[in-house]
Amino acid sequence: MDFNRTVLVTGGSGFIGSHLVCSLVNRHPDWRIINLDNLDYCCSLRSLESVEDRSNYTFIRGDVCNSRLVKHIFSTENIDVVFHLAAKSHVELSFEAPSSFQRVNVDGTRVLLGAAHQARHRPQVFVYVSTDEVYGAGLDQVFDENSPVRPSNPYAATKAAAEYLVRSYWDQYKVSSVWFPVIITRSNNIYGPRQFTEKVIPRFLTLLQMNKKCTIQGTLPKSRHFLFVSDAVDAFLLVLEKGIVGEIYNVGSSCEIPIMQLARELVRMVKDIPDSEVNDWLEFVPDRPRVDLRYPITCEKLQQLGWRAQVSWTEGIRQTVKWYQDNPDFWSERNQQRIQLEDASDL
Numbered sequence: 001m002d003f004n005r006t007v008l009v010t011g012g013s014g015f016i017g018s019h020l021v022c023s024l025v026n027r028h029p030d031w032r033i034i035n036l037d038n039l040d041y042c043c044s045l046r047s048l049e050s051v052e053d054r055s056n057y058t059f060i061r062g063d064v065c066n067s068r069l070v071k072h073i074f075s076t077e078n079i080d081v082v083f084h085l086a087a088k089s090h091v092e093l094s095f096e097a098p099s100s101f102q103r104v105n106v107d108g109t110r111v112l113l114g115a116a117h118q119a120r121h122r123p124q125v126f127v128y129v130s131t132d133e134v135y136g137a138g139l140d141q142v143f144d145e146n147s148p149v150r151p152s153n154p155y156a157a158t159k160a161a162a163e164y165l166v167r168s169y170w171d172q173y174k175v176s177s178v179w180f181p182v183i184i185t186r187s188n189n190i191y192g193p194r195q196f197t198e199k200v201i202p203r204f205l206t207l208l209q210m211n212k213k214c215t216i217q218g219t220l221p222k223s224r225h226f227l228f229v230s231d232a233v234d235a236f237l238l239v240l241e242k243g244i245v246g247e248i249y250n251v252g253s254s255c256e257i258p259i260m261q262l263a264r265e266l267v268r269m270v271k272d273i274p275d276s277e278v279n280d281w282l283e284f285v286p287d288r289p290r291v292d293l294r295y296p297i298t299c300e301k302l303q304q305l306g307w308r309a310q311v312s313w314t315e316g317i318r319q320t321v322k323w324y325q326d327n328p329d330f331w332s333e334r335n336q337q338r339i340q341l342e343d344a345s346d347l
Contacts, residue, residue: 001055001056003030003031003032003056004030004031005028005030005031005032005080005081006031006032006034006077006078006079006080006081007024007031007032007033007034007079007080007081007082007083008034008036008073008077008079008081008082008083008123009021009024009033009034009035009036009083009085010036010037010064010082010083010084010085010086010108010112011036011037011043011064011084011085011086011087012033012035012036012037012048012059012085013035013037013039013043013044013045013047013048013059014037014040014042014043014047014085014086014196015042015047015190015192015194015195015196015199015229016085016129016190016229016232016233017035017037017083017085017086018043018044018047018048018194019192019194019229019230019232019233020083020085020233020236021033021035021048021051021057022048022050022051023230023233023237024237025051025054025056025057026051027237028056029054029056030056031056032056032057032058033056033057033058034058034059034060034073034077034079035048035057035058035059035060036060036062036064036070036073036086037059037060037061037062037086038061038062038063038064038086039061040088041196042090042196042198043196044194044330044331045059046330047194060073063108064086064104064108064109064111064112065103065104065107065108065111066111067111067114067115070111070112070115071115071118073115074115074116074118074119074121075119075120078121079116079119079121079123080121080123080124080125081123081124081125081126081127081240082112082116082123082125082126082127083127083129083236083240084109084112084126084127084128084129085129086104086108087104087105087108087158087159087162088100088101088104088105088155088158089131089155090155090198090199091133091153091155091156092198093198094153094154094155094158095153095154098154098158101154101155101158102158102161105155105158105159105161105162106158106161106162106165109128109162109165109166110165113126113165113166113169116180117169117173117180122180123181124181125181125182125183125240125243125245126166126169126180126181126182126183127182127183127184127185127236127239127240127243128162128163128166128182128183128184128185129185129187129236130159130160130162130163130184130185130186130187131156131159131186131187132186132187132188132189132225132250132252132295132297133151133152133153133155133156133159133292133295134149134150134151134156134159134160134163134186135147135148135149135150135151135186135295135297136149136150136151136152136156136292137152137292137293137294137295138294138295138296138297139293139294141296142296142297142298143250143295143296143297143298144250144297144298144300144301145186145247145248145249145250145301149163152292153292163184166182166184167182167184169182170182170245170246181245181246182245182246183239183240183243183244183245183246183247183248183249184247184248184249185235185236185239185248185249185250185251186248186249186250186251186297187227187232187235187250187251187252188224188225188226188227188251188252188253188295188297189224189225189226189227189295190226190227190228190229190232191226191227191228191229191316191317191320192228192229192230192316192319192320192323193229193319193320193323193324193327194323194330195229195320196331197331200224200259200262201226201262201266201317201320202324202331203215204262204263204266205266205270205320205321205324206324206331208266208267208270208271208281209270209324209325209328213280213281213282213283214263214266214267214281214282214283215283215284215285216259216260216263216282216283216284216285217284217285217286217287217291218284218286218287218291219284220287220291220293221258221260221293222258222259222291222292222293222294223256223257223258223259223293223294224256224257224259224262224294224295225252225253225254225255225256225257225294225295225296225297226253226255226256226257226313226316227251227252227253227255227309228309228311228315228316228319230310230311231253231309231310231311232251234307234310235249235251235302235307236251238302238305238306238307239302239305242305242306243305247301249299249301249302249305250297250298250299250301250302251299251302251307252297252298252299252302253309254309255309255312255313256294256296257313260282263281263282264278264279264282265317266317266321267281267282269317269318269321270321270325
């Protein structure tokens with residue numbers, strides 16, 4: 001079958017990537033969707049079971065840092081669009097192993113950009129999926145796309161560095177015959193079904209399902225803006241079709257939830273207990289070395305393209321809790337693998 005477009009998604013077996021891949025495969029049967037992923041501990045092929053047999057879907061297991069493999073893909077597959085999501089993203093681990101974040105998030109982006117630019121069939125659009133954390137913390141300030149980048153943890157620093165690499169290709173080639181069209185997105189905390197259990201919502205849900213307390217880091221009043229995964233995917237696809245190359249788009253949510261409130265809400269939903277007993281399921285643990293209290297962003301640029309979040313917090317968290325209740329063993333093997341990796345790193 002001849003396809004009208006070939007789309008490469010890096011990190012397509014991860015949480016956000018798998019939702020993006022499934023959406024692309026289902027919405028565009030005339031597009032070929034290639035998923036490049038090395039299946040790190042926070043990824044699962046089970047996330048793609050619904051599309052794995054589809055004729056317009058191809059999975060390639062490999063490392064985005066493998067320049068030989070990446071160059072081969074671009075030289076043989078005629079890639080029209082790149083969604084670059086492959087990244088290490090767990091902030092706590094970035095303090096413990098910053099070099100691995102540097103390798104995947106920065107070097108991997110460099111390898112991908114180089115191969116895409118050198119390909120005979122150059123991509124029409126290169127979308128780099130970044131994070132609101134590149135702005136650093138905002139107390140009274142709301143960040144727009146022109147706000148300064150001031151990352152405050154190793155993970156955010158590597159994402160900011162990768163952004164500069166992406167921008168350098170745009171700045172260098174935008175006035176030449178080897179034009180290289182890039183778009184950057186920066187999103188709030190994305191949540192939903194199939195997210196690995198190191199992130200706050202699935203971590204709380206997994207602990208509660210194991211009859212353990214929600215462990216809240218530190219005592220400072222932290223909050224996060226939460227965006228349901230399908231709304232994030234819609235934003236990425238809209239940026240692909242209507243976004244202006246060379247631009248940055250915030251993908252934001254007006255739903256700001258204090259972490260303490262989040263824990264209490266999940267306790268009520270999972271345990272079905274009176275309010276007087278909710279605090280019994282909360283436990284404070286030491287905070288990580290550096291923590292930002294909140295990341296407020298405005299996404300007026302994206303809204304001008306026609307995007308609006310469609311899933312309310314009430315509906316999104318209901319769907320999320322139900323999925324984890326219906327799939328309690330989905331991440332059990334991966335959790336064990338991560339424990340083994342952490343034990344080995346302590347030797």
